Amino acid sequence: MALSSVVVATTPFEGQKPGTSGLRKKVKVFMEKHYTENFVQSIFNALGDKVQGSTLVVGGDGRYFSKQAINIIIRIASANGVAKLIIGQLGILSTPAVSSLIRSHQGVLGGIVLTASHNPGGIRNDFGIKYNIENGGPAPDSVSDAIYEHTKKITEYRTTPKLETDRLIDVLGTTTYNVDGRDFVVEVIDSTSNYVALMKEIFDFPKLRTLIRGTEKRPAFNVLIDSMNGVTGVYVRHIFVEELGASPDHNVCRIVPLDNFGEIHPDPNLTYAKDLVDKVRENEDYDLGAAFDGDGDRNMIIGKRAFFVTPNDSLAVLANNLGCIPYFQKKGVTGFARSMPTAAAVDRVAAKLGKEFFEVPTGWKYFGNLMDAGRLSLCGEESFGTGSDHIREKDGIWAVLAWLSVIEHKNMSVEDILKEHWQTYGRNYFTRYDYEECESDAANEMMVHLERLIASDSFVGKSFTSSGKSYTVSKADNFSYVDPIDNSVAKNQGIRVLFEDGSRLIYRLSGTGSSGATIRVYIDSYEKENVLSEAQDMLKPLVEIGLEISQLKKFTGREAPTVIT
Template sequence: MHERAGTPATEADLIDVEALVRAYYDLKPDASVPAQRVAFGTSGHRGSSLSTSFNEDHILAITQAIVEYRTAQGITGPLFIGADTHALSAPAQTTALDVLVANGVRVLADAYDDFVPTPALSHAILKWNNDPARRAEGEADGIVITPSHNPPQDGGFKYNPPHGGPADSDATTWIANRANELIAGGLEGVNQAEPSGVETYDFRGEYVADLENIIDFDAIKRSGIKIGADPLGGASVHYWAAIRDRYGIDLEVVNERVDPQWAFMTLDWDGKIRMDPSSPQAMASVLANAGRFDILTGNDADADRHGIVTPDGGLMNPNHYLAVAIEYLFGHRSGWRHDASIGKTLVSSSMIDRVAAGLGRHLWEVPVGFKWFVPGLVDGSVGFGGEESAGASFLRFDGTVWTTDKDGILLCLLASEIRAVTGKSPSELYRALVAKYGDPAYERTDAPATPEQKAALGKLDGDQVHATELAGQPITAKLSHAPGNGAAIGGLKVTTDDAWFAARPSGTEDVYKIYAESFQGPEHLKVVQAEAQRIVTEALGG
């Protein structure tokens, strides 16, 4: 924990926006340098212009590659495009528009030149493709320009195909490889033109008007609860006022400031400015308002993550809130399929497993990455899909798809519905789950690893683990593939009746991440974490 974590940012912490944007245009990446190549993680290509990892050439090449990919896939409809409030997002959108228009792609950008949250873009794609008349004009897809909760100097660029969610690894690998070819070839083959003829779409209006089909606003309004919403300077900033005005709920936008330096933020755990609504340090200024509201919420820069603050519990752990949301939704959504599953990533809390068992619902456990939930959300076989990092989405009242990307706005509104309908805060409801199922201790830590060890861990097979016990309990499973869909998890998960750990290599640092949980308390958790490192080291031949 950094000594200044949770304290207000100072002048020395702020980026030079002009220098950042200047570097976007001036610095040219070298495709032979790994750190300067296009690389798609679970949420697109990310980097900073200052480190020559997110520059104009990257966006020119990625956009041209997306054009070629969608052509090869027979995608002929419009491409929706939107950007968040990061300083590099606006120039990246301008660059992308130059390439899209030059290639004859029909583009739909925001009607009010507003910021576009990730869930609003996913919603737009699905609304187009689920309308037979519009779909007859060709399937739509989209680009959302955001590094999510990353620091102010970062940029991000993500492609969402016609299913509306994050592109799968087959698509992103092809796009990244083609983009790197274009950069290595001096951008020969990249078409550019002035972005004229771009059409508009009312992302905010369409999204907000449709919310009545997934959130019980009548209950919220009748209850009279007071709601606070902090966009943390992100893309949802104008959405919250629109929601308040349309549905007549008692909601205050506690911070309407948009600042590419994020000078109003408090520093995250490592001393960086990071718009993470699940971090108590990043949310310190928001938490100061907790006593004024029945429900207080926060979102990250592209509003795909949520933070839930209650007057009796403070900022909720994301895993705790997911468990509460699941129990509530599966008891209050009669229009969902009776066999709709509960989707979770394999590093999310086992409290969700116990809640699912108590509900008599099938638990669908998948690798890290929201893309795995997409098929189930589309066909209604998954009622709720959530990640431990405070990202989730669920179905409409009638059991049809809402978004296939994470929706932080939706999960924040659900907290108000839960409070209005049950008369209890999500924190109170979690304490009831603890009384029923036990009190898990959960933590993510990092352990050092060489690039070779990281590569080996990513390919590890459960059979390579010879241990039979973990922290005094018999091991019940050694997983290298997710139980829900059989997909490789890119690491290892080991479970017992009361504890588990999962180890995955970091994509950016020489460490591997250890997620661990114990229903026997914090001291037992420490034993699990220590033994996890030993088990992983032995499995890697150390």
């Protein structure tokens, strides 16, 4: 049956500006007439002539409105000259899996990822759409800016209204349509096979299977892997249960993806993954616990009795032990990088190992150029994201497999590995205070106050004292970054207050929420000798100083953060 596209008149919506990882709004906003269509068409408009005859990957975390959005994308893609869409069955593809698919298929233009990452799902909560470019990574600022410019002036979109999409993505297989005299192909693929094959190339699965199942001489290493009802459930079943022999009853939980994530907040931290933390704390049989967010790019690691591994320490430990992973044995290790707010633990590993080091703005897209240039092997963000150059996204399951590889190689517990690391490098005690959905004007006023404060002549060199401990300011700025590969510049990335002892305070407004403003305060207190104390005790003086400097309570009225990580 020959199908014809049509042109639909529309008008722009305000605020369709992609953040650090695409456009995120409440589901009901995306459900407004023409809203999703406008943004999808604007992606194609920004890509221009490259769309003609192109192949794109489409999938996401399965949250509410995903199937409706995929139907819209199929119809609009068919009408804009796209030749082929590769879609995960039921619309399910983790963000790392999308990156892997883009990179492993020749000539793929990129991918459209349907996710709001770690934000809550369901009809009352959040949805998101982001575009990943040809290298598999998030769109750089130049592409995101172009998409946004098109959203502000869009007057029409193209679609194929009679293209039947109901149940199309439910069944594996390839369907070819004739649209405007051209072939348009939709290939529905198994959501896990490509990604699992990549993991088997990177890690020694027989060794990891032996670790998890145990031997006569070595007891089983008991894990508890929590997918938090997100997209990683299908990958956890395939990798940990089917490939590595973990028990589906004892070693994994919440592995069925739900469109509302079971009414939980799928953010793998001590607050929202409390069920996992409690289970591991109460059951001493568990040697490691891990949780992932909704789309599978974030991870949390805890050891026996819920010993917490900060993302900063996780990155540093992996950097110090990459040599035990087959992928890096073959490929070698070049540089390390972290986002600016992330604690400086990995900096010290890079210095000791003689590797190149980079400090970049928040947003995984900033790592992509360095990886493509062959200068970056491992990177991470304090927001529970870790990854390597195997793809161009952070990768939660990869991080857990990397940790298991280190544990198998060193034959040590999670806690003992951390303590050994701290004895060598010192410890960056770290916490992040999130104040979610603050009134936007108040949040902006606080940032203006900080700008004025750090610009004053007397600020650098000033000492602050709390609970008997003093910190002297050595540098303060609003972080900017010049990309060493393409010389692009990112400015106003967050207020930094650096102290003489290596400790730091960072203040940022986050771009990952769907409403209001989220203020993030990062506290990084470095200790060379006193590495085994309680983190809360060691951080208390700098937390108090951070709140004093920012006057956060005065500006926002908030007595306490929404989340502490």
